[in-house]
Amino acid sequence: MTTVIELWITESPNSTLPGFGDPLVLAAESFNRAHPEYDVRIRRVEVHLMPETVAEAIALGNPPDVVEYTYSSTQTALDTRAADGAPMFVPIQRAIGGRTEILGEPVVVEDLVPTVREYYSVGGELVSVPSMVTTNLLYANKTVLDRAGIERMPVTWKDLTAACATVAALPDGPGHGVSWPNYGWVFHQELAGQGALLTNGGNGRTGRATRVFLDSPEMLGYASWWKEMLDSGHYLPTEELHYFTCMQAFARQEIAFVVTSSAVGQMMVGMAAEAGFELTAGQLPRPDEHRSPGGPLGGHSLFLAAGLPKEKEDGALAFLQHQLDAEHAVARISVPGNPMTSLPITQAAYERTTADDWTDPFPGFRSATAQVTSAERTPAAAGPMVGNLNGINIVLTEAMEDVLLRDAEPAARFRAATEEAQRLLDRYNAAALAYPPVTPDDLLAG
Template identity: 65%
Template sequence: MPDSIETDAPIIIDVWLGDSPKFEDSDDQKLPGFGEPIVAAAESFNRAHPEYEVRIRKVDFRELPKVVAEAAAQGNAPALAEYVYTATQVALDTRGPAGEPLFVPVQRAVGDRAKILGEPVVINDLVPSVRDYWSLRGELVSVPTSVTSNIFYANKAVLERAGVERMPATWQELAAACAAVAELPDGPAHGVTWPNYGWLFHTEVVGQGGLLCDNDNGRSGRSSEVFLDSPEMLSYVRWWQRMHESGHYYYTGEVNDYFGGMAAFARQDVAFVVTSSAVGQLMTDMATEAGIELVAGHLPRFDDQPYTGGPFGGQSFFLAGGLPKEKEDGALAFLQHQLNPQHAIARIADRSLPLTLAAYEHVTSDRWVEPFPGYRVATEQVASPNRTRASAGPLLGNLNGINGATIAAMEDVLLRGADPATRFHAANEQAQALLDRHNAAVLACPSKTPDALTVTA
């Protein structure tokens, strides 16, 4: 009798998802059901490929880069890890035990294959601007799992009373609309609110054709210089300052505060609000409860130039390098499976805008009903054909820390009367030091994983 019995155990594919953080003192997530379409895709893949088992682990997206790096140092990294967009360069710069890059570009691993384990390759079907965002030197480095855009909302009744006939498309039009709202005898106390948030700085600088960092925003080579005191940045900051000083802009007093602005809008303290498509349904629910009819539009820009497709928020899957061929093929096949037409369309229920052309065609058909006001507007922003060298957004090390320097500078301008040029020059020096520290670790011999690994969205 043999000493052991051989079994055909499935090949395990460990997949770590960036999970939604939780409210303090609460067991409830901010965004219930976050990532569930990927969980469903894993179950579907396992049924279709019984020789594999995709195992899902959820990790708070803010901590995931640190958790993955710690696992990699022990030789226990997952096959696939989902990073939030602000940590894309961090993922590219995370190292294995011997100093080698932990992840391999997905496009390189796929090669010229049309199918992997029978799963049609779908990465070539990505919406072009979405593909741009998660690419370096034209090569797709990771597979997006969600994409989000900012949405500009207004209280329809207030606009009608103020005689504002259409959603403002430029900074100048927004200032004029806020002035009209201020003339209402019983209108909102302020015209507009938006969060002091890194993503919005990226968007408004890109809208002027500006760059946040060198080498085409880090897309043609590693970023080594930041431009937080550029003419485009200061143009935005000074306009924002004027809006605040005139009483048109309402600052919640908290950084990264989408929810505070949404609450102010629901209380009818402001006529306009900027929020993310990721919480578009929540904004709709809050407005409905408050008896507000929503109007949606594109985020106002510096002038009336064509709207560019980006930059975006979202998350993406990175593929670990050095996997055995069978495991790598299984991971790559799952990446295609979770973005096939069925699952790409299901992703819409998980707060994502269309990632693939198949999903885009579905949501722009005449028979499709948008899940909340503004979804089509946000989709138009993502699918804009006006792509520029700047529009993919910044790809650089420690973007989280650099965003923090930007946000702190803006708060000093708004609340403490700091001179924009002086304060943002200081912020640029701080950001440059953060970037230099990040790059020094990666460019050392042997390379090391940078130490700034906790991120925000």
């Protein structure tokens, strides 16, 4: 008799990126061939709808067995409740229980890149299995940089400011130096680059986050520098201050630098080739060159439903190892047709992709890999683990938009944002910490 495992994976909004999620589809097909007594069946759900879709399925009595959540919804997954009020998901490390293999599949979670493992751990316990890892990079039009005599990619904010000034002096050069999105993840990385926390409880890593710090000196320092870049003409505020509008401005050569995700590195190569310029990339600039900008990560991870029958749980756990074996760990980095490139998740994948005979899928791949693997092992670098993170991010980005486009004073505006975000978190925690606890209403996903 075949045991069915219901696996829900994320897809891009409105399926705008065909092939998104294919590495997991290929891994499921491979697992089913190797274990004919199991049938891993996949359902695709738009990434921003996954938390509420899971909650609806629980209410209807047909929840999935394994679910892929985006990185910013990790705390939401942990606070989602099953029909009996117990946690919907069991921490992966607890379910594995020290085993070294499951149904003949070697347990590979101990081989996770340490910084990746720490991002998906709470209190030192691994709660989910990563399925994709990304970071933000600084991409550049090397053709313009060569014309300007810029031989080194900027490392610090000061370097980037100086490089933009040099580009501005070019005759017939880009109208602006740089753009990047007004997006929560960028703030998280810039805080990590200063060793600063977004919340108490060690960023929610040593205890539940109950306070937010949107008006910290480090946050205000970043916001003020950003505004200075705008006022000097170096920063281009694109439509909606969005990732893709920044990338489009870069492709039109309106800017020489752009910050975007390593996940779209291959897309950036295609855009540069079509526009007729050479692409290069470096690590995300930070205020101090001695600090690492490596954390926190972006990407997705897989959660295991609690209370499954042993046969089904073992099959699900075996699949979670299978999708990270050597073949699939490397394939998700270079699988043809996949629009989103993962960075190495396991040490085996890291060793393979840093070997001399490895061909990088895009310029900056090794910089991105180094940025992730060299991140400081601190709560700041691990990133925030906090309820309703996307709601908090929206408050944060609205404050920055007011500073950039409406001349709001940074300290006052971010103080008001802190108060608003605190109300969101208090509401969320009231549900998660009630007795009996319930799934919070705020299930926004990034």
